[in-house]
Structures are given as C-alpha cells and as structure tokens.
Amino acid sequence: MSEILIRNVLHEGQPSDILIKGNRFSSISPAGSGMSAETVIDASGMAILPPFYNTHGHAAMTLLRGYADDMELFKWLSEYIWPYEDKLTPEDIYNGSRLAILEMIKSGTVFFSDMYFEIDETARAVDEMGVRAALGVTFMSNHSKALRDEKVAYMKSWKDRTNGRIQLTAAPHAIYTADAGQLMLAANTARELGMKIHIHVSETATEVQNSIKEFGDTPVRYLEKLGFLGPDVIAAHVVHVDDEEIEILKKRGVTISHCPCSNMKLSSGAFRADAMVKAGAKVTLGTDGCSSNNNLDMREEMKFASFLAKVTTGDPEVLPAQQVFEWATRNGAEAFGIDAGVIEVGKLADAILVRLDDPKMTPNHNLISNWVYAADTSCIDTVICDGRIIMQGRHVPGEEEILAAVKRN
Amino acid sequence: MSEILIRNVLHEGQPSDILIKGNRFSSISPAGSGMSAETVIDASGMAILPPFYNTHGHAAMTLLRGYADDMELFKWLSEYIWPYEDKLTPEDIYNGSRLAILEMIKSGTVFFSDMYFEIDETARAVDEMGVRAALGVTFMSNHSKALRDEKVAYMKSWKDRTNGRIQLTAAPHAIYTADAGQLMLAANTARELGMKIHIHVSETATEVQNSIKEFGDTPVRYLEKLGFLGPDVIAAHVVHVDDEEIEILKKRGVTISHCPCSNMKLSSGAFRADAMVKAGAKVTLGTDGCSSNNNLDMREEMKFASFLAKVTTGDPEVLPAQQVFEWATRNGAEAFGIDAGVIEVGKLADAILVRLDDPKMTPNHNLISNWVYAADTSCIDTVICDGRIIMQGRHVPGEEEILAAVKRN
CATH class of the missing domain: 3.20.20.140 (Metal-dependent hydrolases)
Known part of the structure; x- marks a missing residue:
C-alpha cells in the first residue's frame, strides 16, 4: 500500500503530521511525530484543507x-x-x-x-x-x-x-x-x-x-x-x-x-x-x-x-x-456518496495544501475567512485525490500538452 | 532616459513590439520591428493590458x-x-x-x-x-x-x-x-x-x-x-x-x-x-x-x-x-488626472503583461471576456508603472521582508 506523509502542515490551527495509507487518511499527529513514509511532503508554511x-x-x-x-x-x-x-x-x-x-x-x-x-x-x-x-x-x-x-x-x-x-x-x-x-x-x-x-x-x-x-x-x-x-x-x-x-x-x-x-x-x-x-x-x-x-x-x-x-x-x-x-x-x-470532504482519519484522502505566504492569505486571523473571501486559488501548491498527488508545486503532469491540444482545435 | 522594449507581445490582437522611453510609451510596432533598448522583455505568449x-x-x-x-x-x-x-x-x-x-x-x-x-x-x-x-x-x-x-x-x-x-x-x-x-x-x-x-x-x-x-x-x-x-x-x-x-x-x-x-x-x-x-x-x-x-x-x-x-x-x-x-x-x-489607463503612444507607461498559457485564459476567443470573467490575477507576469518594472516573473522586490514584517505585528 502506498504511503504519503504530509509533514508539518497546519491542520485546524495546529502544526501536524498527516499520514495517508492507500487512499485514506490513516493518522493525524502533532508535528514532529517522527513518522516516515515512502513519499514525504514538507508542508511547512502550508495549511491542509478539504478540496x-x-x-x-x-x-x-x-x-x-x-x-x-x-x-x-x-x-x-x-x-x-x-x-x-x-x-x-x-x-x-x-x-x-x-x-x-x-x-x-x-x-x-x-x-x-x-x-x-x-x-x-x-x-x-x-x-x-x-x-x-x-x-x-x-x-x-x-x-x-x-x-x-x-x-x-x-x-x-x-x-x-x-x-x-x-x-x-x-x-x-x-x-x-x-x-x-x-x-x-x-x-x-x-x-x-x-x-x-x-x-x-x-x-x-x-x-x-x-x-x-x-x-x-x-x-x-x-x-x-x-x-x-x-x-x-x-x-x-x-x-x-x-x-x-x-x-x-x-x-x-x-x-x-x-x-x-x-x-x-x-x-x-x-x-x-x-x-x-x-x-x-x-x-x-x-x-x-x-x-x-x-x-x-x-x-x-x-x-x-x-x-x-x-x-x-x-x-x-x-x-x-x-x-x-x-x-x-x-x-x-x-x-454523491463520496466518503470524503473533511480531513479526518478514516476518510478518503482528498486534500489541498495551501501556501500561507501569499499576500492575500496575510495576516492569518482566520484561515477559512481568508480562503473564502480573500484568496485566489494560485496559493494552492498541492492537490491530492484518492491518496494520489495529482498536482505538486502547481504543476499538473501533462498540462502543456493539454493546452496545446486545445489550441490546435 | 531609460528604455524598455516589450518584444512580441499581443496588443489588440496583434503581435507587437512596444517601446517605453522614460515614463511614456514611445512606439508601438508590429512584432519583428528590429527595435532595441537597454532593457528587453520577451513577452512571447503574453498580452499587454492597462493595469x-x-x-x-x-x-x-x-x-x-x-x-x-x-x-x-x-x-x-x-x-x-x-x-x-x-x-x-x-x-x-x-x-x-x-x-x-x-x-x-x-x-x-x-x-x-x-x-x-x-x-x-x-x-x-x-x-x-x-x-x-x-x-x-x-x-x-x-x-x-x-x-x-x-x-x-x-x-x-x-x-x-x-x-x-x-x-x-x-x-x-x-x-x-x-x-x-x-x-x-x-x-x-x-x-x-x-x-x-x-x-x-x-x-x-x-x-x-x-x-x-x-x-x-x-x-x-x-x-x-x-x-x-x-x-x-x-x-x-x-x-x-x-x-x-x-x-x-x-x-x-x-x-x-x-x-x-x-x-x-x-x-x-x-x-x-x-x-x-x-x-x-x-x-x-x-x-x-x-x-x-x-x-x-x-x-x-x-x-x-x-x-x-x-x-x-x-x-x-x-x-x-x-x-x-x-x-x-x-x-x-x-x-485622478493620470494620463494613463490605455496602451497608447504618448501615454504614461503603466501596463501589465498577462500570460496566455493559463488554463483559465484558454481558449482565447475573447481576451477581455477571459480577463474579466474567467482569469485570476496569478496570470499576470509583469507589472510596469510610470515606465519602471515593479514586478517581473511574479516577483516583487522585497516581498519576503514585507510579509515577515506583518507577521511580526
């Protein structure tokens, strides 16, 4: 089973380590847990939110x-x-x-x-x-x-x-x-x-x-x-x-x-x-x-x-x-009967990692208020769906080819 | 007088070379004009718009x-x-x-x-x-x-x-x-x-x-x-x-x-x-x-x-x-009596360069419609104000220090 560790991510206001096993969240611990996994994301300066x-x-x-x-x-x-x-x-x-x-x-x-x-x-x-x-x-x-x-x-x-x-x-x-x-x-x-x-x-x-x-x-x-x-x-x-x-x-x-x-x-x-x-x-x-x-x-x-x-x-x-x-x-x-939409142990591992060093996310009096009213989505660094990383560092595999195909139309 | 040449930029639907002298637009020509300047911006794949x-x-x-x-x-x-x-x-x-x-x-x-x-x-x-x-x-x-x-x-x-x-x-x-x-x-x-x-x-x-x-x-x-x-x-x-x-x-x-x-x-x-x-x-x-x-x-x-x-x-x-x-x-x-707000020879050189390779800007049936209704501002690559480049490649000089100062508050 594949494993992803999201290290030092802000989760409900607390720096946390979050482990994904297969396609579900398997553990959420305070940061510095010492957990390891085959894939590790350093999410310092980012918050995790449901997508x-x-x-x-x-x-x-x-x-x-x-x-x-x-x-x-x-x-x-x-x-x-x-x-x-x-x-x-x-x-x-x-x-x-x-x-x-x-x-x-x-x-x-x-x-x-x-x-x-x-x-x-x-x-x-x-x-x-x-x-x-x-x-x-x-x-x-x-x-x-x-x-x-x-x-x-x-x-x-x-x-x-x-x-x-x-x-x-x-x-x-x-x-x-x-x-x-x-x-x-x-x-x-x-x-x-x-x-x-x-x-x-x-x-x-x-x-x-x-x-x-x-x-x-x-x-x-x-x-x-x-x-x-x-x-x-x-x-x-x-x-x-x-x-x-x-x-x-x-x-x-x-x-x-x-x-x-x-x-x-x-x-x-x-x-x-x-x-x-x-x-x-x-x-x-x-x-x-x-x-x-x-x-x-x-x-x-x-x-x-x-x-x-x-x-x-x-x-x-x-x-x-x-x-x-x-x-x-x-x-x-x-x-739609999808067992996801919240970041919780046991739920399907769908998530986004949001950079907090964006001017629109600063200051961070209230993360959800910033996200709804102030942000734009360019502060999303990483997207995870069903336990797989589908965007990281804002890059989606194949994106250049997708845009080129549309332009050929 | 400082000179900036914006090369091969989309301007009103046409690939253009745009020359800024001092703080004003001095020339707008079809791309491939052969113009040169001390500072050259290659704006291929970008459009110029008023900020x-x-x-x-x-x-x-x-x-x-x-x-x-x-x-x-x-x-x-x-x-x-x-x-x-x-x-x-x-x-x-x-x-x-x-x-x-x-x-x-x-x-x-x-x-x-x-x-x-x-x-x-x-x-x-x-x-x-x-x-x-x-x-x-x-x-x-x-x-x-x-x-x-x-x-x-x-x-x-x-x-x-x-x-x-x-x-x-x-x-x-x-x-x-x-x-x-x-x-x-x-x-x-x-x-x-x-x-x-x-x-x-x-x-x-x-x-x-x-x-x-x-x-x-x-x-x-x-x-x-x-x-x-x-x-x-x-x-x-x-x-x-x-x-x-x-x-x-x-x-x-x-x-x-x-x-x-x-x-x-x-x-x-x-x-x-x-x-x-x-x-x-x-x-x-x-x-x-x-x-x-x-x-x-x-x-x-x-x-x-x-x-x-x-x-x-x-x-x-x-x-x-x-x-x-x-x-x-x-x-x-x-x-406010500012002789700007349009990209025209003689006007003050205020402008933004917008990347067209963003999914939200694709396809490009209508640039202004995409800009108003579909874009987000992360597709702005470069900002020019009064003939000076104040952001390029999305980087604003000193931004890390500005965010750090707010966080110290």
Whole structure:
C-alpha cells in the first residue's frame, strides 16, 4: 500500500503530521511525530484543507469560454452555443474535458458532477488525470426510442474501472426538455442501479411559468407528484421556488446545487440561500459550464454565494464563510456518496495544501475567512485525490500538452 | 532616459513590439520591428493590458483582513474595527500599506485612492514600491480647530517627491461624520490647491434616512446645495440614489467609485449600474478596505460589478466585459488626472503583461471576456508603472521582508 506523509502542515490551527495509507487518511499527529513514509511532503508554511466538490457543470464547455457573453438567453443558445456544439467531435470533448479538469485541479477541485455528451471521452480524461466525477447520462424527449434503450443498456452494463472515482448518474436534462416518461425512466433506472439523478430545476422564471401552463404546477410540485424527488436527486440551480417547495425538497432529502455565478451572469435570479438554510435543505455548490461563468473556480463561487446571499437579504450575517465552505466541500462529497470532504482519519484522502505566504492569505486571523473571501486559488501548491498527488508545486503532469491540444482545435 | 522594449507581445490582437522611453510609451510596432533598448522583455505568449486604478480604499486595513466578518455593521465597527485601529502605530500603518501595495501589484493594480490616517507612512510605502496613489487628508467633525488648521497647512505645504506618482486629496469622511463647515473647508482647500476631493456618499439606506432627518434632504441633494459637488469630487459607493440624484452627479461631473464586494459583504445594497450607464455618469471601481471585501483584487471586483448588475436588473446585456474593464482602467486613471489607463503612444507607461498559457485564459476567443470573467490575477507576469518594472516573473522586490514584517505585528 502506498504511503504519503504530509509533514508539518497546519491542520485546524495546529502544526501536524498527516499520514495517508492507500487512499485514506490513516493518522493525524502533532508535528514532529517522527513518522516516515515512502513519499514525504514538507508542508511547512502550508495549511491542509478539504478540496472542492463541484456538483453541477458541463466540463467540455470550457471550449466555449468567452465565445459568447452578455446576451439574452435564447439568442445566446440558438445563435452561438448550439451551432458551436453541433460541430464538436468526440476528440474535442476529450480535449475540452481535459482542459476543464486541468483548470479544476489547479483551483483545488477533485470532483465534478457533469451533464454533457460523449461520456466515454470525459471518463477517459477523468481516469487519466486522477480526479473523481459523476457523469450524467442525458435523457431528453427528442431522443428516439432506440437511443433511449441504448442509454438504459449503457447504464446497466457500465463498470467503473477507477477504484470508485467515476460514477454514472441518470441526467434527465430538465422538465421542459424531458417529458414525464423520460423523467421517470431516468429516475427508475438510476434507482434500480443505485445511481444518483442529476437534473436542472427552476433555473429561470420562464421555466416556472411554462411549467404552470403546461403541467398545471410549479417544477418542484410537478416532480413531487411524479414521484421523481428523493435523497438520490441532485437538483441544479433551484432559483425560483417558494417556501413550500423548499419544504418539499427538504422533506425528500433532495440535494441542491447552487450555481451563483451562472445565475447572476445569465440574470436567472438570486438563489434563496437564507430560506434554504432556515429550512435545513441540503445545499452544495456548482460552477455550471464555462460559457455561463466563465471559469470553474469553486473558491470564487463561495465568495459569490455568500455575498449574493448577504446583499439580497440585506443581512450581513447570512451565509458566513464557514457555512459556504462546507457547502463547497463536505456537502458536495456527501451528496454523491463520496466518503470524503473533511480531513479526518478514516476518510478518503482528498486534500489541498495551501501556501500561507501569499499576500492575500496575510495576516492569518482566520484561515477559512481568508480562503473564502480573500484568496485566489494560485496559493494552492498541492492537490491530492484518492491518496494520489495529482498536482505538486502547481504543476499538473501533462498540462502543456493539454493546452496545446486545445489550441490546435 | 531609460528604455524598455516589450518584444512580441499581443496588443489588440496583434503581435507587437512596444517601446517605453522614460515614463511614456514611445512606439508601438508590429512584432519583428528590429527595435532595441537597454532593457528587453520577451513577452512571447503574453498580452499587454492597462493595469487597474483602484479608486476607493483604506490600504493599511489589510492588517484587519479576516479579523471580523459576517456581522452587523455597528457591532463590527464598535466591537472589532475601532478598538483594533486604536492600537495601530505609525509603523503598523507603514507595514499594512506595504502589504496592501504588494497585494495590489501582484493583482495588477498600480494606483489606489486612499482614505486613512498617518498619510506619511503610506506615502513612504508608495514611494518605495513604485506605484501611484492619491492619499486622502481626512476631515471630520470630531477634529479640534488646531488639528483642522494643521491639516490645511499640511495640504498647502505638501510637495510630491515622486515625479507625480503621489497626489493628496481632501477627504471629508462622509456627511454624517463631517459637518457642513468641515465639508466645505475640505472642498475649498482642495480647489484652491488643484487637488481632488474624496468622500463616502449614500453608502447605506440608514445614511440616507438620517440625512433626510438631519439636513432635510438626501445626501446628494444636500451636497449639491452646499456647493460641494464638482468634477474634482470622487464619491465612493453611491448605492442609494434616485434618478434625479444620478442626474445631478452627471451634471456636476462627479466621479463615482463603485465598490461591489464591499456593498455586498456589508449588505449595503446593490449599485444602480444600469441607471448610471444610461445617465452617462462617470463610474470607476474600488475595492474598499480589506475588512469589508476581503482582498484588493480589482479583477474580481470587475466580475462582481458585472454580475451584480446583471442579476439585479434581470438583463444579461447590462455592463458587458468591455465596459466594466474600462471602469477599472481608463476611467479610474482619468478621474485622478493620470494620463494613463490605455496602451497608447504618448501615454504614461503603466501596463501589465498577462500570460496566455493559463488554463483559465484558454481558449482565447475573447481576451477581455477571459480577463474579466474567467482569469485570476496569478496570470499576470509583469507589472510596469510610470515606465519602471515593479514586478517581473511574479516577483516583487522585497516581498519576503514585507510579509515577515506583518507577521511580526
């Protein structure tokens, strides 16, 4: 079993030695423990923190970063995004996914929940680069019966070859693109196979209005009536919901993926963070795709989430640093059944090492406040996922080739 | 006269050679020009952009980064900020200012407009580190007559010893801390000496309510009646204003320093960006102090400004990347009479060189979009201010000593 010793690292305010055996944390002791291991990282001047778990996105859309901004949603989709996507080859998806994963690793993210096409290409990139992912098999009404059968068969025959780093999800896109039959086919297939379900819910006011027109009720109530909702559902966005809908989501144990940057950039609306917290709903953070953000930086997403909550409620005490940090870390891991997201003996060894000698991290009155509100992710020196070092000294193996491949596109 | 040649740099989409003579841009030619100079920077793979001009802040408050967050304004000020500030020595102000300037240089800012105490200490730090600043001489009602006289005398006798990099401003803190006599003493002294005037205006709803109670009118109207407003005034925040007040500010040529992060973190309210643009008001960006932000990163400030404007208006076309970029660069320089903020022959040589091989800058469909929405400032390689290289390869001379001095505090 491989062993990594992280020596003299700041952990919960104390200089510590942390030993990883295989893919789990095996020991956390005061620094100077005298422990040794085959691989030793001298982390003097660094703190260890859990990395990020990004619960909603479309990784390969990094290729469309900056391709079209600052415009109305339908024009943006129909004149720019869809025509561009129509031309993407499997190789493009592979390269776009690698670029996304490279950016995620460099900004401290070790897991992402994805919804796109050409899953095998994204899985290949995830496998090679050593991160975790939940890859969504999309279900949409415009799919043929044959394609639908193929998707169900794909899910049933799918085997993870990465020691648990990759899982599939059933991903009916949204209630306005997947009819009731598609929604429940996706949900039932996932439930039969013990997989999670990933869907966009109540992202825009238009979606809610159309839902009332077409289905006689709001999206959350419609999904509740269908029997779609449950603790295996990850609902992205969830911007336009009333108090009763939040109660339904809480009661069903649904996980919410809050994407503040995307909601702000597309003017979708302001997430009801305070109401979610008061109801005890399970909230996580996502970046959404790069064309509506335009990056995959979960640190920035935490700051946006907290500040948006404060300004929209008029209450500076809403969503403090520690709480939004938990949304971005342990809550995200928990939602996908990943036994990680905290630095604790027995947990899966996912971690980042953060340099404290950065001006933005100085002085260090409060590490989590600095991390959420002040830092940028360039102070991350090392990223560890599943007991493997995937970045050290800010270098990710193969990064030059990944950038070159995207530039050739 | 010193000469710097920036070779093979991307400028407005074209590989270019850019020559700086003394403190001004002297020539911009297509790359391969054959020009030479005593100092040559090979900027292959980098783009040149104007740096940031941060129009509102309290530099030495970097010492309070993360010291108190997520709480109601008065408790925050009275129980945390003021007691901390009471203990600050001149040496602390010097060290806090150096830390702020270090962070600003590393994030591409070459100018800041400041309002704090112990001006000479901040001026010393600015002088040593090679940036620009407008340092505010504060005027408040609780100052004695003797102190007031001393401040006026200080302004009258002040001489810049930095070839124009440092200017003084008259800085009556706000209408609720400086009475009419103080406000006009500050304004008249500044006007007599050709200095700018820096003040907080309509930051919170409470300020506006109290102004109506005490002065019978809103802050902007009250200042207008006093004869305070003019093209030499830089008004920070300006959150709670109606359309007519925006017209008054526009008519008087007042510059507005929009501080989105501070307004969001303290729940002060949402700036009316769209109304400001429609009225043709002069808008710039500021970070405010580190305890209400909690960094001095103008790149992040641009993204917050744009996204806040989009989500509060419900219009994704409001405040596009190019516009908010101009607020953060040329508008800020113009407001303080600095002949810079664009990369053009004849302008003062202020610039940043940005690495394009960063994942967040890839692909490069639109450089300004990437810079505003996707980048972080760690992709800045080089910072030039007033024709001098003040950071290269991300290293700022003396940075280790600056961080060590803060840690000794």
